[in-house]
Structure formats: C-alpha cells, structure tokens
Amino acid sequence: MGDIAVEASGVSKRFRLYHERNQSLKAAFMRGGRAKFDEFWALQDVDLQIPVGKTFGLIGHNGSGKSTLLKCLAGILVPDRGSIDVHGRVSALLELGAGFHPELSGRDNVYLNGSILGMSKKQIDRQFDEIVDFAGLETFIDTPVKNYSSGMYVRLGFSVAINVDPEILMVDEVLAVGDESFQRKCMEKFADFRAQGRTVVIVSHALSTMRTMCDEVAWLDHGHLKGVGHPRDLVDEYVGGSHEDRVVDDGADPVGQPTRGARWGSGEVTISSVELLDAGLPTSHVPTGAEVTFRIHWKADRPVREPVFGIAVHTLDGVHVTGPNTRDVDLATGTLEGAGHLDLRVPQLMLTPGTYELTAAVFDHSVVHTFDHRDKLFRFDVAPGRPRDQYGVISLGGSWELASDAGSST
C-alpha cells in the first residue's frame, strides 16, 4: 500500500440514458414504474494503479470515459461494479469556484469552499493570506463574489483548490485559467507539487501538456482501458489510433475531417473544401517532415479580381502556429471565375506530432473585406516522423553536432 496512491480494480460505471425522463409522477404512473432507459457503460472493468508521487494523465476521445473515471476516483460518482481505494487526502479540481455563494464576500467563500474541499478552519486561517495573494485579489476580498469578473472568480477558485494541501490532486481540464502570468504561477505550483512528492491525476485534451507533465498516462477508449505507459509512447500511439478511428467515422467524406467551425463572408469567392495531400493523395494523417500540399478548392460565380487566399494552422488548444497567405508572398491571383484550386506546397512539414486544425479564408485584394472565412475547416493529425522532435509545436529541423574546444583535454 506504500507505493499506490489510488487503486481501481474492475471499475465499471453504468449511466442511464432516459428516453423521456421520468421526472414526473404522472409519467411514472403511465408507464407503470420506472422510466424506460438504455444502459450505457461509460467504464468497463478498468484496473488502474496510480503510484504515489507520480503525475498521472488520463487521455482519450470525448466520451471515452476519462472524466467519468476521474469523478469515480474523486468519490463524486459511485461505480456500479468494482472497487476504488484511495490512500490519502484528495482534492478534486473539476470546476473552479463550484459552490461559491454569489452574495457572500470573497473571504467567506474562501472559508466555505475550503471546507467543502476538506480543509479545517485552522488550515484556512494559516493559508488565507497565501490564497488571497496567489489569486491577486487583496483589494477585493471583502467584495461579494457576484461583483467579481469571471477571471477573478476562477482565480480565487483555483487558488483555494491548489492551497488545499492535498496528498492527491485530481484535475479536469482546468489548468488554462487566467492570464499568462497567472498560468505561469499555476504551473510553478504544479511543479512544487511534484517536487514535494504528491500525486496528481490529470485529464486533458492538450496532448502536448500531457506529454511534458505526466510521468505516466492511461489511455481510455470507449470505457475500456487501452493501455498504461510512458506518455511519449502512448500519446503517439493515441494520436495514430485516433486517426484510424476518424477515417471510419468519415466514411462519407474520405478526404479528411470537416469540422464544424464558424463561417462568414460575402461569398463572391467561396472555399468549398480544403485538402491535405501527401504524395498527391488526400489524407488527414501525415508524419513530421513529410512533403505535403494544402489544396484550397475555390469557386467564384462572377469574376473577382486579385483575391487573397490564406490558411491558418492552430493547435487544439488554440495556439496559432502559422498563417501563410498569398499577399505576403506577392502572389498575383489574377481574375478568378468558375472553380479551381490553389496549392500551398510544403517541402517539409515541421509540425511536431499532435492534432491541428486548419482554417482557410479568402479576402479581397486589400484584405479588408472577407469573401469567405471558414474557421477550423479541417482537422489533421501529425504522427511522429523525421525530425523526431516531440516538444513544442514546431521542429527547427536542426542537427546536433558535438565537438571539443581546442585546448581542453580529451
């Protein structure tokens, strides 16, 4: 028991999907008993051992059961089968500021929230200044939280939760709060946590963060545990695996994954689709370093003079990686009419492994007026390739050379 912080054995969780919720007695009488519902196993037979002092990540698609598992581990949901043993004091950060009372002051809410998270009054007294200081809310602490901005609200919530002093911290996608300096403080706090040998369990879609932060990850797929292992291996396998999954999903449109992003513009020129070509074939899955072509299919009902095309690549957590366009390279597009396509040839795709989203847009020659903007139109995966770089968003493609300085002993 010494090395295991959290142990789940054979954990299964069943949800009820009500066709029509049985929330009225009348409905209950009419159906003669319980409402009709389908059973849905969100977790099936999950065995997991989370060692003490490790940062442990849970990855998987939406609906893979990772948040359900986290809630079970945190004691919010009770599994239908199996058992969960937790050795140590748990603090779960599922939503920041859950349970804040809007009419009460920040000070009262710190005490309330702290005790909900399991702190004693003495502990809160001791850490009160640190909590307020961390949130940066000294001047507002006696103001009712209903007057807080949303940023102040989550900052205070985060600050309370992180100062609970838990032995095991469980976090669900709440790391990205506040401005840059606050985020840096949060990361430092996490680093402290790890250095102090505490256990952290994280659920996140930000794979690059997971890769760098976690010592070990577990991959969940449709409620089953697919594997536990080193983050680099598993995240790569997951990115690869999620690709295969998507092709099946996209039977109707084998070209890629059209995602449902926003679209706006006046429509003189429209972008009908975007393709990613690897060796001339449409794909949505390429390795780092591949020679690829981004192809924009356009349509113009009437002649349009000198439109400007551009694409943008974003990571799933919203980082704008690059945004090439035809105007920056002084490409004359002439007058377009009818339909056609425009290719952006990339000799070496320098994105590190992960999932990216492609936005395409077309503007008038002054880039003031938007003809068609299709946000997050296409999603593609980059798999490990050459260069082997895995951290950050781009690879510099450099090569390492080691040499000894003249004069030093060899």
Place this chain on the structure above:
Amino acid sequence: MGRVSHAQEDVISQFRMALANRELLGNLVLRELRGKYKGTALGWFWSLLNPLAATLIFSVVFGAILRVNPTVGADGIHNYTLFLLCALLPWNYFSGVVNAGMAAMLDNANLIKKTAFPRQLLVFSASVSLFVTFCIEMLVLAVAFLLFGADPLLWVVPTLVLMVLLALFATGLALMLSVANVYFRDSAHFVAIGLQVLFYATPVIYPITLVSHVSPDSLVARLHIDSLYYANPLVHYVEAFRDLLYDHQIPSLTTVLVVVLTAASSLWLGWTVFTRYSGRLAEEL
C-alpha cells in the same frame, strides 16, 4: 454496488473526518444564514417579520373575526395570539425544513456534480440554519409570555428537548424528500399540497378540543375520525409544545412516546433512504 473506500478506516482519521465535516456543516449553515437576507434593506429582521405578519393575520382572522376561543392556560392566560404562537412557530420550523430540504439537492446541483462531500450535510445545514431562527422566535415568545404575566422559565429545558426532537423528525422527512425530489420533480408540488392539508389537520389555529365537537353522533364514525386525526404525528408535537408553554404541564405519556418514536424512526428512515439513493445523485441531477 461498487465500493469506494477513501482509506479512513482507523478511528483517529474517522474522528478527524467528523471534525472536518462539523466545520463544513458550520460553514454551510453560515452560508444559508448570511446569504438568505443579503441585499435586503431589513436583512435579518425579515426572519422575525415574516412570522410576525402571519401571527397578525391569523390573530385578526381567527381571533377577532371568527372568534376562535383558546383554552385557558397556566396563570390564567387566555390570549389567542399566544395560544397560536405556541403551535405556529414549531409548525413554521417544520414546514421550513421540509421545503428547504426538498430544494437542497436541486439548488446545490453544481456542488454535488463537481465536489465530493457527504451530501446529507446540505439537508442538515438547512435544518440547522432554520433552527437558529426558530430559537430566536421561541425566545421572543418566551419574553411575550413573561410580559403577559406567565412564567415559562421552568419549562425552557423540556421545550428545548422537544424542539430538538421536532428538528430530528423534520430532518428525517427532509432527507427522504430531498432525494425523492431529484428522481421525481413533481414531489415538491405534491408536498406543497400535503403541507397545506397538514396545516389544517394540525391544531395550530384552533384548539384540539374543537375536533371532537365536529364529529358525527355515531360512535363508530367518531372513533374513525379521531384515530385518523391522531395518526398525524404533528398533532402530538404541537400538543406537546402547547402543554409545555401554554399550560405548563408535562405532556401525556402517549404524546411523549409518539414524539420520541416518530423522531427516531423518521431520522432512521430518512438516513437509510438517503444513503441508499444518494450514490447516483451526481448523475441524476
């Protein structure tokens, strides 16, 4: 059912857990008390103004217009308002706990879905915070008795015991209804009607002696109405309060037995039902 153990087996950590929960309960109670009248000009006075208004209305309608004749109490007290308050204040507390308990889970849905803590505390905190106002109201009533020449001081301790028993009875009921209301949202509306019926089926605004007068002549029918009437445990609670405060006498053994037994069984049943069904609260809400 699956099992979740958070490794708090040993006595010391269990004691620590209990201690931590006591503080959480305290904080939740403070949240209710502080949050309730925040932003109102009269603030805390509302907790006294509300029963005062009700007392005024009932006194005018039933005391002055309908001329309900209250019994003559200890020290020759013969006052409808005092007679009324002995029962109205406990009744208000009871219905307050039931209503607040019913709403406790739905109002705190976010808390239940996102944090782990003993969910019973939400019902307890409603019950305790209302108990605080109940105590203040009873204190005011005691002062009123003193002003009218009766001396209720000897009866303070048994009244306090009775208040606690009423609290246990109401809390048990509220525990049951709080989960019932999550699974069937209609419960709250049924309970609203039920409380109305119960209010008139309990001798709050009229003396219990009137009940035997309305009964028909046939002995069999009388027996039925009486037994039905006394099947309502609140009749016994209210009579006990009136015995102690208005008449300065120890309630009958039957009354004491009914009160103690219903308080214990209500709490036990409420606790059992609650622990049985609270596991799925986070997903049903």
